Amino acid sequence: MSIVLDKPDTAGGERGPELSSLGLTMYRFSAWLKSPRPYLMLIGFAIVLGFWYLAVEVLQLPRFESMPGLTEVFREWFSKDPIYGLSIYTPEYYTHIGISLRRIAYAFLLATVLGVPLGLFLGWSKTFREFVFPLFEVLRPIPILAWVPLAIIMFSGSESPVIFLTFLASFFATTLNTMLGVESIDESYSRAASCLGASRWQVFKHVVIPGAMPYIFTGLQISIGVAWFSLVAGEMVSGQFGLGYLINTSYMMIEYPKIIIGMITLGIVGFATSAMVRAAGDYMMQWRVRELALVD
């Protein structure tokens, strides 16, 4: 859970103006613990897990017959000697996670490095936008799955098609949000800057980039989400190893508990990566964190 990043709901207590970031983090953490939020969260999890347990193992509802049960999955997941050969004690589990993470990292970084500048220029230069944006808008709605055959034809091996598919989805989300970010900047900021003697390039550096930053990071959050989405799609069709591959092969081999382990792992790892993106955003936009902290 993003304990560190969440704002406390209980706004009581002293908040000195010069709190160090560690002090602030500790303060927020203890406020979070004192608030009802962590307990509500636990209740939420308990309800879903409880339903799963009841539906499969106790009531044995129709449609749930062949689904692996809660206890079966967790016993397998935390077993030192797993029946289907996959648990937190087997290195294979971490190979899958590691390989998926590596693909995400390549695709996400590439999408950010290319998408953010492209989005900035699209938002900034009207001429450039007229060239590129219509093309962009035609390519963007094509579902990632439709790119699969082309990706396999274009890229050799099993690794690069998956990375390419993951990259594509991320890239569109990042670029589009960055462009919207630039468009959202109030014109009075750039006018104020040019009034104060800033050149066009300085306006870009000092107004356009920081002004678009909140949207860029919203875009990156979406981007990392769709990256996981298309990664799994890619891994299911092509590629070896990875969590999507794990889920798909477990299905083929009728090793159902592994499907659930793969899914839960995807959820946790996906959440962790998006929390990292958010933390990076908060770190780079101190002004915004403070702005929001004032509101609560």
Next chain:
Amino acid sequence: MAGVAEQATAREQDASEIVVTSVFKSYGAGPFAKEVVRDCSFTIESNKLTVMIGPSGCGKSTLIQLIAGFELPDSGSITMNAAPITGPGKDRLVLFQESALFPWMTTYDNIMYGPRARGEDTKESADLAEFLLTKVGLEAFRDKYPTQLSGGMQRRAELARAMINKPEVMILDEPFRGLDHMSKELMWEYYAKLYEEDRNTNFFVTTDIDEAIFLADRLLIMTNLPTSTRAVIEIDIPRPRTIEAVADSSRANEIKKEVMTLLHEEAMKSFSGGSKAAADFLDAYSKRVD
């Protein structure tokens, strides 16, 4: 005698007079064109505080864009010290309606933005920034971000950000709009004091009659759309001015009545949207109320 002549020339050079001559400005093209400014002429005299007042939505902001150089007139001319205005420049600084402090910079960095952008990040600039911070009473908020400041503080920070560049002309577009009444009056007194200290050329746009009369040396009253100059009134209330003194001044009340009559007529035109029937109705209605 020679001394006097010299002084006169020095004053002439120091003078920063803006002359607007028969300016026309429309937005949109062809059948959708909307004329915003029509045959508008006025002068912003040097070393005076000129206030422009007019019905809201009457194109005052357009005139500011033109004088600031963000846009060019369709026809007519705008000159500063006899040279035509072709683009924005640090000699004419604009304070916008909404705060345009950069939210991603601290108060100090905002104030230092002008000098830094022009590559003048010197000891002198830094000292001046510190001096201005104290002058606008924000030294304790030096390292705060704009959203951590109150509305009045933001306006003062913005004044400091403009003043550090020593502009020849300060252009203020309804700068105190949105402040509550008390902060507004405090800002009037504060701003009038700043102006009375150095008497630079100031051009102030507002829709608030009290504000206009309290601040102005010269008051330009604008017509409804398309905008032109309706009347110019010299406000001969002695300086330094205080809220109480102006409130008690019978001269101020006379001027206020005069301004209100003129503005009422213009506002009426805008309200009735040019319809003769609506105008007649409003006219009859206002007589009935009187």
